[in-house]
Amino acid sequence: MILLKRTLQFFIICTLFGLITLFSLYYYVKPDIPSVQVLKDVQLQTPMQVFTKDGLLINQFGEKRRIPVTIDQIPQPLINAFLATEDSRFYDHLGIDPIGIVRSALVLISTGEKKQGASTITMQLARNFFLTREKAYIRKVKEIFIAIHIENLLSKNEILELYLNKIELGNRAFGIGAAAQVYYGKELKDLTLAQMAMIAGLPKAPSALNPIRNPVRAKARRNVVLGRMLSERYITQSEYEETINQPITAVFHGAEIDLYAPYISEMVRAEMVAKYGIDKAYNSGFKIFTSVESHVQQAAQTALVNNLHSYDMRHGFRGPERLLWDAQTQPALSQAQILNQLKDVKQLGDLQAAVVLAVNEKTADVLLKNGELATLTWDNLKWARKYITRYRQSFAPKAATEILVPGAQIWLRKNDDNNYLLSQIPEASSAIVSLDPQDGRIKAIVGGYSFEQSQYNRAVQAKRQVGSNIKPFIYSAALEKGYTLASILNDAPINQWDKSQGIAWRPKNSPAVYNGPIRIRRALAQSKNVISVRLLRGVGLQRTADHLLKFGFDNKDINRSESLALGSASISPLELARGMSAFANGGHLIEPYFISEIQDAFGTVLFKANPALACDENTQPLAIENNSSLTIENTEQGEKAQQTVQCAPRIISKQNAFLIADAMNSAIWGGGSWSNKTGWTGTAWRAQRLGRRDLSGKTGTTNDSVDTWFSGFNRNVLTSVWVGFDNPGNTLGRSAYNNNLDSGQITGAESGAKTAQPAWNEFMRAALDGQPEAPIEPPEGLVSIRIDLATGLLSHKNDYTSRFEYFEKGTTPTSYVLSQPSDIFEENTKTEEELF
Template structure:
């Protein structure tokens, strides 16, 4: 009895001392313990994702790949694998596992080494969020206290979900959702038992057990997991055997981009960083939905790339830049050597890298980067007459040896029928932007041929001379100052002498044809240069600039000189499209925007775009006092008249066509448009719209002085063919047409509606006066009330309006076709 009493006293004293020691230890480390209440509102470091408006993923930004999953999204097989391997008594213990601790202590006592840990999933969660991975007793003590506190705050399912979304699993994947994508390119629910077991085995040592870097080690670890599942009764013997014998199928998968649109996603990235800072934007799990939809964006990207390659083909093949061997003097490279070389080459756009292995009279045989062999037949080679200068090409080739030889490193692309053809890296650049003119939403935006090749966004960053794309704004100023579409202006050569510089300025039409007295409508539709100069002189350069600044242009870009009438101003495609939108929407200045909404990691909408919207029925006071109405900058009548004159640039009149006549190929009756070509054909433009969409395209070289040149007819080309100079109509408009053909599909006719305050009277097309005739010599013309002619053509010969000659000195002229 004495022994039993002493033993009980010993146990009680040890218990009291142990409890006292734990209390002392708790208060000792308490100041260093973090508040685990934050786990209730934990913010996982989740990358930002960018989507199109219709929900397709276009990019992801963030160092850590993470795809958070909920407990009901995790397959039961995976939960079983984790429990069997990491903590089989997870749902039974209070955060620490006494059995595991005793087992770990026995190993320590018998071996003297810390070979086996006693960490539970809750303790690992505590360590992952608050502590380091160093093996120290004090860290373990802190881990225990934090784990107990976590268990008091959260349910077991919440703890397990947090743990599985937090753990690092190799190759910058954090959490099991990301690991499934990185290693297998699938959602977690799509993985096999063997694949789930592979991921379940990674928490122990993700850097040395992952199946990409160490497939054999990973397989052994996977089989350990499967064996634990079998022992615990989670799987049957047959399931174990099948999974154990399964091959290692993991390979590195990038972010699962559903639809590539890098220029707009980069704009969104920059905006998000400006709003939330780099860390916040990259790690807080924001989902950003752009204003673009995938159908329009895909059409814009294809239209731009096709148009660039068409330009390249017209101007000839710039030749093979690299020969890996000389077929006459060098030994041919082996297939392995060729493939090694090709692996070092980055591919862009449509282009695939290839090396020519052999040729015959009218075929080339090449190997691609993926190891496949292709044949380029004569239809894919014959276009490649040699490039001589920007305005001259060599003769059409007749045999393959006129173009290339074995050993040539070349670029190829697939045509619409899937056949490969010779290509080349484009030298020319382009941009396309499409807006909703009623609210400024960007519907499509492409800033260049390839973002990987050049991150320079030409839609927003390239200020280029706009050529005749400036004329609608000049003519709008003329309407504002008393001119009408029926006003007669003299289309005759101008010769202005500048006594200070002792030079003469002679702006020319392009082509240099002059029609004498013509109406303002026809002058805009046929882009008459000298008429634009006379209008600016009649209005006054300062008044013209004041009017143009209403369209949102910067005073730094719009200067009061006569060259302004010919497009000497430099603007970005987005600025041009924004200005043109005023003619499409009844005279309002919209604000382009590209983010529709932002959601946080839980799917809550934290930002919804509230764009400036057009309200043509609102009073001036209502527009001025409302924060969400786009301000009116010109009258609705002015906007309609210019849009209608630009419509004539597309559809023409009996006896003549406008510069944008090619848009009739779209077979619609609601389109207005304007070409633009600068001096020496350096920049080419086309802008066109109806009331629901405005699109601007630009084509030129990034080198601002490089000419787009001329082409001779190529007998070997079967499409996209012409002879003569490049121009807005020939170079930029084809991309506009190709894009609009897709963007307008399913869109009902959306003409610019005639506003109140206009009258329509029949005038004589030659004189601009009233006409009683109903034949082709007359037409109905729109006038602002009070400005229509009052005399008939046969009663009086019109006085030609010839504005005063300005002393301003112009610096450029323009070609228009």
């Protein structure tokens, strides 16, 4: 009895001592214990994702890859794997596991080492959110108290869900959703039992047990997990035996990008960092929906790449990247040695590195970096005449041995028939911008051939001389001054003495063909340089410059000299597209935008673009002022909704905008009567291949073909293309006829029509596919009157010597032509090589 009493007293004393110690420890660490209330509204660090307008992922940014999942999205076998391995009594304890603690204490006493942590899933969650991984007693005490707090705050499923989304699992994957994607490229529901067990084994040591870096150790750990699942009766003996023999299948998978569009995604990244700061932008789970349409963006990227390769190929083959061996003096390398040489060669765009193994008369055998053996046919080699300079190419080759030698490291890409074509990295650069001229939405934007090669975004950062792309703006100023499309100017050489330099300025047409008296419509369509200069003089230099500034151009980019008439102003492709949009939208200055919507990690819309529109007064119930808001009632299914529309400022009259657009349509379709030998073509005639009458366009080329441009549009789509070298002093040169290629090849001096327009044609064909024609309709305030083609005066005739012309009311000719000249200046049937 006395022994029992003393034993009871001992236990009571120990209990009281334990309680006192526990409370003492609690109050000691209490100031350092954070509030777990934050777990109620926890925001996991989730990368920023960038999407196209139609929802395709184009990039993601963030140090941690995480794909949050809810508890009901997690397969039960995966939950079982974690419970069996990390905390088999998770649903039974209150945050701490006494049995586990006792077991850990016995190990510590027997070995003197802290080999087992006895941490429950709740304790691990506490450590992951609030503590470090340091093995210290005081950290373990804090961990216990925080775990108890968590258990009082959250349900078991909420704890488990947070834990499985928070844990680090290697390769920058945090949470099981990201791990499934990183290691297997799958969603959780598609994982096999072996793959689930592999992921469940990673928390112990994410780096050491990584299946990509350490497959042997990872497999051993996976089988431990499977053994625990068998012991806990989550799987059967047969499932266990079948699964432990399965091989390691983990392979690194990058983000599941649906459309690789690095230039637009970099624009978004920079904008978000500027707005939110780098930490919040990268880790808050923002979802940004851009303005670009996936099929349009892809078409722009393809058109730019194809066009640069076309330019590069017609100027000749510059030879291999390097020689791995000299076939005349050295033995050939083995395939294994070749692949070892190629392993560090980075893929650039759609180019693939390869090495020539053997060269026959009309073929060449190659080994690609991926180990594939292929044969290059003569059709895919014969283009490669030798490059001499940008102005000269050698004779067309007659045999493959004139092009390649064994040991040459070369670049290949797939042609339209999916066969390998000898290629090379283009030297020239390019940019494409396509937008909706009605509201400024960027539909596609490409800043260069390869983002890996250069992150410089030429579409927005490169300001280059625009050449004759400036002329629509010059002619717009002339129309404001009182000129009409029927006004006659003298297309003749100009000689002006410059006293300051002691030389004469002689602007020339390109080609140097002069037609004498010519109407303004045709002068713009055929890009007559001297007419542009005469118009600038007629309007006045300062007044012309002031007019150009209305289109949103930077004042410092608009030089005050007569060379402005020929395009000496330096403007970026995006700025040019913005300004040119006024001719497509009825005279409004829109503001380009590339972010349509921003959502937070929970799908809440934080921002939605509300661009100022080129308001069509014909559909508005009330007249509005520039920059004002317009409220429109929309009736749908019997319900009325209010929508506030911001109207873009008007910068030119809708009549002025239409007349310029219509004259630019003539740049594509020309004029005159071919049957009567008076037909003529505009500089943009190659756009006729699209078979659409709703398009307007303008070529542009600077001196010595340094910069080439093409801009064109209908009412809904406007696209500008630039091609040139990053070094502004480099000329694009010219190419001679290649006897090995077909008759449709581009030859002669590079120009806007030959160098930039092919990319525009290819892109617009894809962008407008299936779209009905959207012509720019003539607004009220215009009249259409038949005029004489030679004089621009009114005409009574109804034949090829006359045509209907548009005029603003009050600007029509007042007299009729008295007699029809025998020599009609209008039409010169000779087709010349156009530059501008």
